[in-house]
Amino acid sequence: MGLFILRRVGVMILTALCLTFLVFFLTNLYPNLEKLAKTEGNFRMSDAEVASWLEKGGYLQPLPVKYGEWLGVLPSYTHTAENGDVSGRCILPGMTAEDAPRYCGILQGHWGWSTVFKDEVGAIIGTRLGLTGKLMFWVMMLMVPSALLIGVLAGMREGSVTDRSLSTASIITTATPEYVSGVLFIAVFASSAVGLKWFKGTATSAMENANFENFFLPVLTIALYGMGYIARMTRASMAEVMTAQYIRTARLKGVSFPNIVMKHALRNALIAPFTVIMLQFPWLLNGVVIVETLFNYKGFGWTLVQAAGNNDIELLLGVSVVSVIVVLVTQLISDIGYVYLNPRISVT
Amino acid sequence: MEALSWGGIIAQLFLQFTPVWIALIATFAVSIVFKRNLGLYGKLFDSVIGMVGFAIVMFWVYTALFTGLFDMIATHDALSQVSGMKNKVPGTALRRPEDGQFAWYLLGGDNLARDVFSRVVKGSVVVIQIAPLATLFAFMVGITLGLPAGYYGGRLDTVLSFAANLILAFPVILLFYLLVTPEIVATGLPQYMAVVLFVFPLVFFAVLIHSRFRTQPGKNKLYLAVVLVPLALLYLSLINEAGSKIAFWPLDFFDVPGGILVVFVSVVFVNSPTVFRIVRGLAMDIKTRDYVAAAQTRGEGPWYIMLWEILPNARGPLIVDFCLRIGYTTILLGTLGFFGLGLPPESPDWGSTINEGRKLLSIYLHPALPPAFALLSLVLGLNLLADGLREESLRD
Numbered sequence: 001m002g003l004f005i006l007r008r009v010g011v012m013i014l015t016a017l018c019l020t021f022l023v024f025f026l027t028n029l030y031p032n033l034e035k036l037a038k039t040e041g042n043f044r045m046s047d048a049e050v051a052s053w054l055e056k057g058g059y060l061q062p063l064p065v066k067y068g069e070w071l072g073v074l075p076s077y078t079h080t081a082e083n084g085d086v087s088g089r090c091i092l093p094g095m096t097a098e099d100a101p102r103y104c105g106i107l108q109g110h111w112g113w114s115t116v117f118k119d120e121v122g123a124i125i126g127t128r129l130g131l132t133g134k135l136m137f138w139v140m141m142l143m144v145p146s147a148l149l150i151g152v153l154a155g156m157r158e159g160s161v162t163d164r165s166l167s168t169a170s171i172i173t174t175a176t177p178e179y180v181s182g183v184l185f186i187a188v189f190a191s192s193a194v195g196l197k198w199f200k201g202t203a204t205s206a207m208e209n210a211n212f213e214n215f216f217l218p219v220l221t222i223a224l225y226g227m228g229y230i231a232r233m234t235r236a237s238m239a240e241v242m243t244a245q246y247i248r249t250a251r252l253k254g255v256s257f258p259n260i261v262m263k264h265a266l267r268n269a270l271i272a273p274f275t276v277i278m279l280q281f282p283w284l285l286n287g288v289v290i291v292e293t294l295f296n297y298k299g300f301g302w303t304l305v306q307a308a309g310n311n312d313i314e315l316l317l318g319v320s321v322v323s324v325i326v327v328l329v330t331q332l333i334s335d336i337g338y339v340y341l342n343p344r345i346s347v348t
Numbered sequence: 349m350e351a352l353s354w355g356g357i358i359a360q361l362f363l364q365f366t367p368v369w370i371a372l373i374a375t376f377a378v379s380i381v382f383k384r385n386l387g388l389y390g391k392l393f394d395s396v397i398g399m400v401g402f403a404i405v406m407f408w409v410y411t412a413l414f415t416g417l418f419d420m421i422a423t424h425d426a427l428s429q430v431s432g433m434k435n436k437v438p439g440t441a442l443r444r445p446e447d448g449q450f451a452w453y454l455l456g457g458d459n460l461a462r463d464v465f466s467r468v469v470k471g472s473v474v475v476i477q478i479a480p481l482a483t484l485f486a487f488m489v490g491i492t493l494g495l496p497a498g499y500y501g502g503r504l505d506t507v508l509s510f511a512a513n514l515i516l517a518f519p520v521i522l523l524f525y526l527l528v529t530p531e532i533v534a535t536g537l538p539q540y541m542a543v544v545l546f547v548f549p550l551v552f553f554a555v556l557i558h559s560r561f562r563t564q565p566g567k568n569k570l571y572l573a574v575v576l577v578p579l580a581l582l583y584l585s586l587i588n589e590a591g592s593k594i595a596f597w598p599l600d601f602f603d604v605p606g607g608i609l610v611v612f613v614s615v616v617f618v619n620s621p622t623v624f625r626i627v628r629g630l631a632m633d634i635k636t637r638d639y640v641a642a643a644q645t646r647g648e649g650p651w652y653i654m655l656w657e658i659l660p661n662a663r664g665p666l667i668v669d670f671c672l673r674i675g676y677t678t679i680l681l682g683t684l685g686f687f688g689l690g691l692p693p694e695s696p697d698w699g700s701t702i703n704e705g706r707k708l709l710s711i712y713l714h715p716a717l718p719p720a721f722a723l724l725s726l727v728l729g730l731n732l733l734a735d736g737l738r739e740e741s742l743r744d
Contacts, residue, residue: 015510015513015517018514019514019517022514022518023522023526026527026532026537027526029532029537030535031531031532031534031535032531032532035531171731171732172728175675175724175727175728175731176724176728177682177683177727179682179683179702179703179706180682180702180720180723180724183706183709183716183717183720184717184720186706186709186710187709187716187717190710191711191713192710192711193710193712194713201709201710282516282519285519286519286520286521289519289521290521290683290686293687294706301521304521304522304525305521305525308522308525308526311531319522320522323519323522324517324518324519327517327519328517331517
């Protein structure tokens with residue numbers, strides 16, 4: 001087991017390195033850098049001025065070197081001006097060149113400076129991730145129990161009316177992307193045109209104090225899309241377990257139906273959905289981006305859109321590092337959990 | 349002209365869709381009469397869910413066909429603005445309709461005084477054009493790489509699976525933002541990706557034909573020429589675009605309208621790793637069967653076994669997944685439109701119109717709801733169709 005985890009972690013780190021390099025490459029293409037120079041310097045720079053601005057910032061070094069510096073495994077670039085002033089990535093304002101550390105990449109905790117929010121990338125990501133964490137927590141609290149309940153109820157008696165109606169309902173929720181269901185919910189529950197006005201159409205106030213009125217719609221919107229898929233998986237696995245021999249034996253012994261479901265079937269039926277729930281995280285990340293934009297909830301997904309839309313290279317890199325790590329860690333947990341829950345699978 | 353009541357609107361909508369109803373009824377009548385001779389497609393008409401799904405999907409396909417080819421269903425132009433119709437409620441009559449112009453905005457006007465109904469109908473053309481074709485390309489890529497990965501296994505499988513997992517671990521929206529922004533498009537990167545991704549259908553068909561007719565050189569050359577020459581011409585004109593990084597004159601017969609190629613490439617790129625994983629899994633399962641062993645004993649080549657023994661036997665799950673994946677591609681296209689990526693801002697596709705409509709959602713509902721329902725119904729139809737197909741293909 002230890003070796004298995006070790007190997008998976010190794011692959012995970014390799015994947016993370018490849019992906020961040022890819023993002024680094026795409027964000028550091030010359031047109032992006034030129035745009036950065038023009039927004040940070042001024043818009044009427046000539047090509048030569050752009051080149052010298054980029055040269056000064058160390059943006060014109062070879063890509064692997066830049067990546068190594070950003071990661072913190074290569075000494076950071078410094079630029080010596082003609083009058084002897086030394087500037088560089090590591091040298092923050094009010095610091096002399098001698099005091100500055102030689103290495104400053106994400107491994108040293110130096111995430112860079114966001115040009116949109118005018119703040120440290122690390123600090124921005126920290127607060128935004130906290131806000132999104134709050135959203136995700138409530139999404140999970142709503143989505144997982146209801147999806148499992150729907151799946152178990154539907155799979156308990158395959159082909160019954162309950163099964164048919166619940167399955168159709170879960171197909172409908174999987175067919176409704178967040179930007180459709182969100183728009184529908186706002187239209188019905190929040191707009192003055194219908195007039196119900198039960199909830200608020202924006203979740204901006206939920207960042208400070210979340211309550212049912214301003215937070216329920218975004219949570220429901222994300223939860224609904226994932227719910228159908230998990231419910232269908234649970235239904236399939238429940239239906240399979242219910243046809244197993246040991247369930248028949250239990251029935252013949254005279255165990256009551258609720259007891260069979262609760263004590264015999266449920267534990268085996270929940271192995272497959274566990275993996276699915278963990279693998280839902282990448283999709284939830286998508287949902288978070290859409291819903292946070294739609295409801296104007298300034299969390300992690302909203303930050304991603306702002307960073308990508310405004311060519312904020314360092315923030316975008318930070319955001320992608322975090323999201324890639326979240327995805328990979330959940331994949332790892334789902335693999336390990338699957339092995340742990342299902343004694344029939346062995347890692348060797 | 350009087351404004352229409354809700355009953356009037358529904359009646360007019362029903363009339364506008366007349367060609368679609370006729371085509372639908374004809375399709376169903378013919379299919380049900382001959383359903384015993386039509387294989388899996390015919391069996392679809394045994395399941396209610398499958399029929400409902402098929403009807404919804406074909407409704408949009410016919411709508412797109414009649415709108416795109418014959419310009420029939422839409423009442424107005426998708427881009428023309430009519431004065432005095434800004435944000436007007438459904439059924440409002442035009443102030444001064446010209447001769448031959450349709451006198452009402454059936455589903456109201458949007459914030460630029462364009463007809464919502466016509467935009468939804470024209471949007472179906474964009475979606476029906478891109479989604480199935482992009483899915484088909486993703487399948488070509490996934491099949492061409494997934495079959496050898498599953499069949500040979502070993503190092504090839506490790507490398508390809510690692511690459512697939514790499515793309516799968518990437519948040520889709522971030523990828524779209526990285527690929528579709530104008531700066532990156534200017535570097536020609538999406539075009540280079542198109543060069544790589546669009547070559548897979550060519551490879552697929554070349555290997556498919558060659559592995560079958562390799563012992564009959566005459567037939568082999570004929571079939572290869574018949575299939576590959578048009579495909580190669582299509583391929584060259586597809587990746588060629590005047591004024592971009594890849595532009596060589598003589599082989600550019602048509603241009604893909606602005607942004608669509610980029611959208612197409614990114615959707616194919618995102619979809620193909622999932623298809624790869626499915627095909628790989630199926631190939632690993634099927635290669636242990638007896639008929640594969642029989643073919644190996646006969647001395648057939650590996651590509652013959654993969655494409656003519658394994659692939660036909662994996663068709664059931666692949667067809668089901670194809671339907672589901674078209675739905676997923678539709679959702680992705682909508683996501684792109686929702687974030688205003690790729691397609692031009694005035695494009696009538698559903699994602700863009702939902703995005704435009706949502707900004708005034710608390711006051712005016714009618715611009716956002718019709719495209720939302722259209723997208724929902726198409727994806728739902730595809731899901732139901734896939735469910736019906738799965739049920740029927742499992743039955744035997």
